[in-house]
Amino acid sequence: MVGKKSGKALLREEGLERTDNNMEQTSWPVIQPINQKNYYVDFLKRDEQFLAVRTQLDETRNKMVKQAKDRDRALAQGRQVNEDGDVDMDEDEEEEEDELSAGNKTIVIHPGSQNLRIGLASDLLPKSVPMVIARKAQMSESEEDGGEPMPKRRKLDNGSIEPVPEKRFGDDFAAKFVGASNDLKVRMRMNKRKVLPQSRDMVTSYNRRATYDTINEHNDTLHIDWTDVSKQPDYVTGHAAMRISEQSKPRYKLKWPIQHGWINEKDYPSLRALYNDIALIIEDSVRTELKLDLRTRKDWQQYSCVIVIPDYYERTYVTSLLDLAIQDLGFSRVCFIQESLAASFGAGFTTCCIVDIGAQKTAVCCVEDGMVIDNSRINLKYGGQDVTDEFVKMIIYNHFPYADINLRRRYDFLLVEELKKKYSTISEADISVQLYDFHLRAPGQDTRKYTFKIYDEVALPTLALFRPEMFDHRGKLVGRRKLISRSYDLYDGKANDPTSAAQNEILRAIAPPEPIPEPFRPKMNGVNGLIKDEADSRRPSIARVQELENGTPTPSGASSPLRKSTPQPDGQMPRLNENGTPNPDDSMIRQPGDDTMMEIAEQPHPLQQQDPFYLERRDDILPIYPLAHAVTSSINHAARGSSSKTRDLYNSLLLIGGASKVAGFPAQLETTLQAILTETGYSREIVVGRPPREIDPEVCIWKGGAVFGRMSRTNDSWVTPFLYERLGERVLASKLMWAW
Template sequence: MVGKKSGKALRDEGLERTDNNMDLSSWPQIPAINQKNYYTDYLKRDDQNLAFRLQNEEARTKMTKTAKDRDRALAMAKPEATEAEAEVEADGDANMEDADETPAETVGSKVIVIHIGSQNLRIGLSSDALPKTVPMVIARKSKTSESEDHDEPRPKRMKREDGTEEEPENQFGPEWSADFNRMSSELKVRMRQNKRRMLPNSKDMVVNYNRRQRPEIISEHNDPSRVEWTELSNPPPEYIVGQDALRIPDSSKPRYKLYWPIRNGWCNETDYQSKTMLYLDISLILEDAIKNQLGLTSKKDWLQYSCVFVIPDLYDKTYITQVLEMLMREFSFARVCFIQESLAATFGAGFTSACVVDIGAQKTSICCVEEGMCVENSRVNLKMGGQDVTQAFVKMMLHDHFPYSDINLWRRYDFLLAEELKKNLCTMTEANVSPQVFDFHLRVSGEDTQKHTFRAFDEVHLAPMGFFEPTIFDNDHKLDGRRRLIERSVDIYDGQANDPTSSAQSEIMTALAPALPPNGTANAEPQAAPSDVQATPSRPATSNPLGRVQEQEATPHSSVAGSPAPEVAATPQAAGANTPAVAAPTTQPARQAMEHRDDILPVYALDNAILTSIAHAARSDEKKMRDFIGGIMLVGGGSLTSGLNLFLEERLQLLRPGFAKEIMIGVPPRDLDPQVVVWKGASIFGKLSGTNDSWIGKLEYDRLGQRLMAYKCMWAY
């Protein structure tokens, strides 16, 4: 062992210490963490999060104020106790009535409730009984109107090679005519089975009658129901909003073009050239409605108001964050909160659990709600609605020689006329299907009114029948422009798409998916599922969506999402017993790729979509299955078709005979209009100030921004 060297030896070798044991820096030295045993509670408790801290502080402040007010009231009441007691005993009832008649502020009078749809905007105060309804449209100055922009009329007609028009029976192509004739024949068979009396030549009677009809001219001063067209001021405004926009003459000077910011439940990326203009139009429509419909003309007053905004069950996160920015920054509301459509519908109807089927103008959403929460995997969003029925009805009438053969839904007055005819004539009650005579008045700005008489037979029933056979709808251009302006929301950590998804929607998308090319995706095995399903369309997801989910749920370790894609491509039966390790990791990428494909249009038979949604909500629990299947509620403007609930009930009973006694299709109670049920539920939600913790305040939003949504939403955002 080498001995210790002396100081002289160290000095000679240049190794002597000269720092006097002083530290290199006056900054405190932090020792390294023992990696084997360390712990932190950073952001693991609610009291460390700003959103929860502000809630607790607000609750404490409110409790303190209430206690002080109570003590002050008791202190002030003591000196005048004798006189006050005598007066109260003399006319106590009168005083109570006066106190009730002059409240400090009506509950909900400072809360604005907004529900945006593809065709209509419903807006009102939470204290209002019913909302104001405004068309979700804006007209802007343009060189041409929308009818002049399109060379082809809507619905589009086919022409001969020489440019002349085809006969009405051939205007929409042989495939569409074959579908229409098949549906007409099936209706006749069904009506005979139900002992409905039918004339054998009903269709010929309708065609021959319509061919002979000529319009009756009525002068404008003799028309008691003439339309008040929008008169342009001088100088004409840059834009016009709502109902006035729909009443601008197509031949106005200057021309105006209509823009619908929301189409098929999505932001309209087809008609807009920039994302900024799209969101600006949404903002202008909302601003005009708040000022003119609610009477809040000064923006300074908006600082005192809160806002409840209704969003779809399956939403785009980019749209939600942009709306939140708009409401907090541009409109300067004091607080904002969001509620999902299906949950709001159950609030409005007073149900605790239900399967909500919301049929709108261009979108149909289905979702099961259980105990105040939307069942995530049951959410379905279909891109079809009442306007598809309108267009199908017009095509069917033109096919049968409709007297007004020049109808074009790009023209505003024709669009309003077609909507009116659909609402008045379409029915799902087979007893009302017979050759009947109807009439309508065609009113065009600057022209005399024309009264047309026509006959209709099964068109009034087969047009809404498209909900169950959507091939009769025109679905060609619904995906045009998708993702052209607005990028998909992605996770900031892994770059994966993070818009909400559901296994029910994924199953429907898989059933509708076309075959992919061999090199179209890196996951070749899981993507074989869409091709397989497409090759056998009668398979089914359409015939028995419940059985497949029950088979998947039989395995305890199956995917939580219950995705149908692994059933074909990644189950042990398909992959073989020797390759379970390969099948497992391919399940999730296959599901992700299917749910976020933008080339698949979710248009599916309504009855099968409802059963798919319920199957994924119940997850093989028979009690839940019976609860949901016996609590189906129809809401939305598309559900107003006469007899739709009874017809849907019969269809579901045929598909699920084992649950025939439990199946029940309900409508909103208390004679509430199905169109306003969602808004009504949101207005009730806005009044729950004491129990609603989902409000987003200005201070929180300024500091945390859109990250607050993860803490404030009542669902997994």
């Protein structure tokens, strides 16, 4: 047996003994590898590293340095300094400071579909200018399509026009009109209101016999001065454009750059021409309405600009307005504010639900502590213009004496707007047979005085806001996406436009089912037979879908997008439950022999699985929904199940917009909401109010923009030409008060 060897002997025999002198192999420093788990840099992770933020900090620092120098200079001159360190200025200096702080150098712009509100931030009220421009054309808008009046007349088979007013707009309109009138009578009787049985006969019999009286121009004290185009200007804007004769030489055609809250792509050949018209309307309004002589670019650089944009905006629209204000007009700085936030500023509300009924769009949005709740934004494409169209149809149906009224004619359009504003009401105490008169003033003609009787036509068009299926929505999507496509992210390809859960819910309720893409579409053989192909292997079965959805709440019939997205006949709205959610469509009820088709219909759409807001990317859906149900949907998504927040929002409903100024409208909205929320327990919390301090609901949004423009010391949203030149539209991500 061999004896045990020592450790040193083993190291020596095995060659493991260390023989070096413990010196480094090189004198170069050894760099240890980076630990990937703790790898960290602070590049572009601090606010000071962003140009927009760094510029703002530099301005604040320069302002503090200037105040310190002024304080030291005042102390050296023996002047008094306040406790806060401010220098007691002379009267002239204080007056100059007050002038700057009052907003005399800030122009507030609120562009709309029908009117432009514009004024200085120091003004008490803005100037309302029609958002229209007239340009030379072969014929005016009233002469196009054969000069056929709007609303359209019904044509018979032989090509002639229907002579009977009751049948002029078709049987569908007549049935809706008579049905809405009967519903109003029933409600008035329930409220103990007196309803005469022969009211409509009294109106029609008088209007058939009514004639007009002629008034000479020298006897008409309110005659209109029509616009003189003998010098043939290239364009005319605002009020002057609405006063151009249809028979002028040369002819002028009106163009409205903004329609239904969208850019009017239908009437323009190029995007440059469209934004050029917007710039011309704003520029002429500043010079004629605000009396500011701004001719050179240096003059425009003396003024700042606040632009009010919709809550549910499109990014392309905002960036285009920014480029227009800085590059084309030349303002020294520009900032943006959303309409609902501006309305809360103007009314002095911190938490409220804004219901804005404009000329061609209706917006509902909730505001909490000075911030817009994104998921509560709703944008509907109807408003006061639809009420005007319905009003004209109804008075013509009742043999209006001026039966040749044409909304395409400019003086007729102004006449109808005047009649609607003067006589519209939904107060049941004022709905009765009334005798009124109006004066028709047309260019080149003597003034005509008409007398007419009217009954429930003063209320039914406004009540149609709660039943929008009565409106005619044809043509509102014509030309959509003709010039402007959606904005998509360059890196991930996702859409940049904002989304809203409340808007998406409404679109699911009204959207027709989108056809299944070809890779996911099964081939049919016979009535109920299926031929499987290679796409079926990629399509999950019903059992697999149920397995994947285990642990998640099963959607009910009211919340299922497929059950709510069945097309309705004749453009009717889906039937609604008491809580405002659509009923499941009867066509989705399972029938014998329909098992295969039900399995196909019940499976989620492939595009919906990838993007829950894919319906908002579709341009074939026109958002039309009853007003009261839109309000409940907005508040439900804003409160997120919180009962206290829900009560606060229902208790502070703010009704604004020109179309909401009808007498009795707040009470009607409150009554309708109480009927919807009877079972929820919130019916007693509903309070619909107007803007306080006697602020006109039409200008409440502009007033809030003016307040925002005067916040010079706390407003960090200004975009200067310096920042826009270097960062472009990316500067909005750091300057806007909401997520861009």
